[in-house]
Amino acid sequence: MNTSSLSVSKFLYNWILMFVVWLGFTTSLAPAELITGAVVSLIVVAMTAKYLNCCGLDIFLPNKLFYISKYIGVFTIALIKSNIDVAKRVLSPALPINPGIVQIETKLTNEFAKMVLANTITLTPGTLTVDMVGNTYYIHWIDVTSEDPIEAHKEIAKQFEDILLKIFK
Amino acid sequence: MMEILEYIGYAFVLIGGIFLFLGSLGIYRMPDVYNRLQAGTKASTMGAMSTIMGVGLIQPEWFFKTLIIVIFIAIANPLSSHALGRGAYRASLTPFMKKKMDAYDKEFHQNKED
Numbered sequence: 001m002n003t004s005s006l007s008v009s010k011f012l013y014n015w016i017l018m019f020v021v022w023l024g025f026t027t028s029l030a031p032a033e034l035i036t037g038a039v040v041s042l043i044v045v046a047m048t049a050k051y052l053n054c055c056g057l058d059i060f061l062p063n064k065l066f067y068i069s070k071y072i073g074v075f076t077i078a079l080i081k082s083n084i085d086v087a088k089r090v091l092s093p094a095l096p097i098n099p100g101i102v103q104i105e106t107k108l109t110n111e112f113a114k115m116v117l118a119n120t121i122t123l124t125p126g127t128l129t130v131d132m133v134g135n136t137y138y139i140h141w142i143d144v145t146s147e148d149p150i151e152a153h154k155e156i157a158k159q160f161e162d163i164l165l166k167i168f169k
Numbered sequence: 170m171m172e173i174l175e176y177i178g179y180a181f182v183l184i185g186g187i188f189l190f191l192g193s194l195g196i197y198r199m200p201d202v203y204n205r206l207q208a209g210t211k212a213s214t215m216g217a218m219s220t221i222m223g224v225g226l227i228q229p230e231w232f233f234k235t236l237i238i239v240i241f242i243a244i245a246n247p248l249s250s251h252a253l254g255r256g257a258y259r260a261s262l263t264p265f266m267k268k269k270m271d272a273y274d275k276e277f278h279q280n281k282e283d
Contacts, residue, residue: 021237023233025233025234025237027233027234080215083211085211086192087188087212089195089208090194090198090199091191097199097204098268099204099265099266100268100271101264101271101273102270102272103276118251119243122247122250122251123246127207128251129251130203130258130273131273138276140203142204
């Protein structure tokens with residue numbers, strides 16, 4: 001795909017996204033609402049298009065939608081697990097923590113995908129992304145089991161990275 | 170049917186409240202800013218998301234609005250905790266460690282000399 005058709009696809013994607021947000025907020029299918037929503041979201045996207053370059057229309061392909069829903073499922077389970085983990089640590093009188101900062105490398109190249117992975121790592125059990133330099137994440141880990149970047153990567157990021165690699169080539 | 174949905178909503182609100190409480194307990198008990206952020210971020214994300222989803226289930230006409238708020242929280246909460254953690258390190262707050270394991274130390278000092 002050349003750059004201009006790519007940017008058209010991004011524009012349309014953002015327009016659809018904004019329109020869906022509008023639908024969610026108004027929860028009405030009256031024609032006047034729909035037309036106003038289309039116009040307002042068009043104006044918003046026209047003003048902000050240069051900042052919104054995460055994905056294009058190809059995100060609506062069925063196999064990508066499948067991986068996105070899989071990601072949301074895996075993420076929700078990780079979020080619940082991490083909360084049970086926090087609860088266990090906080091409620092145990094000995095406060096079982098062994099914190100440290102480890103580094104891991106990611107194979108992802110897309111900037112948006114890297115941001116999603118960093119946010120996911122922050123919300124998964126016992127890890128918090130402190131900084132990201134190029135392809136390296138620096139992660140504060142509440143209970144370090146391995147300082148080796150490859151081992152740490154396997155434990156912290158692998159399951160999410162595999163799915164993200166399928167969504168963002 | 171509506172009543173069942175309402176009770177599920179109340180259960181969500183209750184679970185959210187419990188996790189918010191545990192998060193604040195974590196902020197009180199943890200030894201340093203990074204561990205506090207860990208407890209605070211996870212618990213407040215899940216707590217707020219669950220509470221707001223619960224409100225959406227009790228009032229079904231608000232459901233899509235609450236869903237959008239939940240998505241915003243899922244994006245904004247980890248971002249802000251990341252910014253706080255990075256800011257704390259840059260303000261030279263040394264992380265509490267039982268045994269020194271700090272891979273960020275080297276990178277940080279390289280940047281400082283630039």
